[in-house]
Amino acid sequence: MTLTILGLALATFLLRYLPLAALSRTTLPPWAEDWLRLVPGAVLAASLAQALLYSGDALRIAWDNPNLLAALPTFLVAWRTRSVLRTMLTGMACYALLTAVL
Amino acid sequence: MMGRHHGFLTGRRQPSTLAPMSTQEVSVFDAPRPTRLRRGWGGFRATLPVALGVVPFGVAYGAVAARSMALGQSQLMSLTVFAGTAQFIAASMLAEGAAYLPVLVTGVLINLRLALLSAALTPHVRRVPTATRPLLAQMLTDESFAVSMASFQRDGPDALFYLGSGLCIYAFWQAATALGYLFGAGLPGGLGLDYALPASLVALLFLLVRERRTAMVAGLAAAAAVLLRPLVSGAWATLLATLLVCTVGVVARRWR
Numbered sequence: 001m002t003l004t005i006l007g008l009a010l011a012t013f014l015l016r017y018l019p020l021a022a023l024s025r026t027t028l029p030p031w032a033e034d035w036l037r038l039v040p041g042a043v044l045a046a047s048l049a050q051a052l053l054y055s056g057d058a059l060r061i062a063w064d065n066p067n068l069l070a071a072l073p074t075f076l077v078a079w080r081t082r083s084v085l086r087t088m089l090t091g092m093a094c095y096a097l098l099t100a101v102l
Numbered sequence: 103m104m105g106r107h108h109g110f111l112t113g114r115r116q117p118s119t120l121a122p123m124s125t126q127e128v129s130v131f132d133a134p135r136p137t138r139l140r141r142g143w144g145g146f147r148a149t150l151p152v153a154l155g156v157v158p159f160g161v162a163y164g165a166v167a168a169r170s171m172a173l174g175q176s177q178l179m180s181l182t183v184f185a186g187t188a189q190f191i192a193a194s195m196l197a198e199g200a201a202y203l204p205v206l207v208t209g210v211l212i213n214l215r216l217a218l219l220s221a222a223l224t225p226h227v228r229r230v231p232t233a234t235r236p237l238l239a240q241m242l243t244d245e246s247f248a249v250s251m252a253s254f255q256r257d258g259p260d261a262l263f264y265l266g267s268g269l270c271i272y273a274f275w276q277a278a279t280a281l282g283y284l285f286g287a288g289l290p291g292g293l294g295l296d297y298a299l300p301a302s303l304v305a306l307l308f309l310l311v312r313e314r315r316t317a318m319v320a321g322l323a324a325a326a327a328v329l330l331r332p333l334v335s336g337a338w339a340t341l342l343a344t345l346l347v348c349t350v351g352v353v354a355r356r357w358r
Contacts (some may be wrong), residue, residue, distance in 0.1 A: 001170075001171055001175055001196065002175055002178070004193075004196070004205055005171075005178055005179045005182070005183065005204065006176060006178075006204050007202070007206050008179070008192060008205070008206055008209035008210075009182030009183045011209065011210045012182075012183050012184075012185055012188065012210075012213045012216065013182075013236075013239065014257075015210070015213050015214065015216045015217045015220070015240045016216050016217070016220050016240060017235065017236055017237040017239035018217070018220070019217050019221040020221075020224050020227070020238065021235055021239075022238050023220075023221050027329075030108045031352055034217050034352050034355065035348050035349065035352045036214065036217070037316070038215050038316060038347075038348040038352070039211075039215060039218075039348055040214070040310050041307065041310050041317070041319060041323070041343060042313040042319055042320055042323035042343070042347050042348050043211055043215075043323070043340060043344050044187070044303050044306055044307045044320070044322065045307060045311075045322055045323045045324040046323045046326070046339065046343040046344055047187075047191065047212075047303055047327075047340050048303040048304065048307060048324065049323075049328050050327055050328065050331055050336050050339060050340070051299060051300045051303065052300060054331055054336070057332075058358075059328070059332070061175075064218035067297070068234070069129045070297060071282075071300065071304065074301055074304045075144065075304060078276045078304045078305050078307070078308040081201035082308055083155075083308070084155035084302070084305040085152075085154055087255040087302075087304055087305035087308070088155060088158055088159070088298065088301040088305055089158075090295030090301070091118075091294070091297050091301025091304065092158060092295065092297045092301055093294060094294075094297075094343065095294040095296065096292050096294035097198035098179050099296075100292060
């Protein structure tokens with residue numbers, strides 16, 4: 001467990017440090033930069049889709065799925081405000097309400 | 103707020119005894135101590151509202167970490183990894199008994215964006231002493247990067263502002279994750295903490311995805327992950343969907 005943590009820490013540090021240290025001398029080919037530019041959104045969307053649509057190993061696209069239902073106002077607030085704080089408070093409040101009702 | 107903010111930054115334009123005006127960026131670490139502190143504090147202050155946004159997520163991480171690791175291990179992860187989404191997903195996977203490799207690969211994949219942010223930061227901090235680069239690197243987060251870039255566009259690059267911003271997120275993250283570990287399980291269930299991860303994913307997605315092509319790629323990645331999920335574990339579904347869809351995105355652009 002501790003080794004896993006330290007391994008992730010080292011890898012994350014290198015990801016943060018190496019471009020900063022090396023980029024003044026070398027540059028990536030354009031296709032690699034383009035590929036890397038697409039990665040963050042794709043990773044987040046892939047994780048999010050699973051968090052909203054799956055509970056455990058089961059696909060759950062239904063109106064009584066609070067994860068999915070609470071996402072609607074959360075998306076709306078994120079789109080309109082682009083505020084991390086407001087988006088999170090909306091999502092958590094709606095989820096709390098829905099789990100109390102459903 | 104704006105007026106006082108500019109007050110903090112007026113010191114930057116004054117030439118110090120060590121740095122002439124012509125090499126403006128050299129003065130970043132050579133300025134007199136009170137000026138350096140003011141600039142760092144300016145970054146810290148400007149980041150406070152965003153730092154409040156990471157608190158619920160840090161608490162949620164701490165609560166999940168309490169299910170799978172000791173307090174020292176949870177805090178070690180906050181101190182060394184210092185990356186919210188990767189920590190949360192790693193802790194969730196470890197709580198479900200995941201093996202070393204998927205946890206590491208997924209964490210690295212989630213944190214690949216930090217390499218991009220690091221690359222984007224480089225032109226703004228090129229003149230800082232080499233020895234401070236590891237510290238600048240370790241303080242890199244989505245939040246401090248975004249706040250600093252907004253300030254750099256307004257007032258010019260300032261590594262001390264960036265460091266103050268990073269330290270603000272760092273301090274709030276350490277406190278929030280420790281609180282979450284210690285008291286997360288005792289919090290009433292009605293607070294919606296279970297939703298801190300999905301909600302923060304939505305928030306960061308909308309901060310990151312601002313053009314049509316990245317939005318299409320994100321949508322395809324979501325669909326691919328949902329389709330792959332019955333075949334592999336959640337972490338591998340994310341990994342494979344991302345590799346596949348980003349490659350398709352690059353190839354599609356080249357062929358057009």
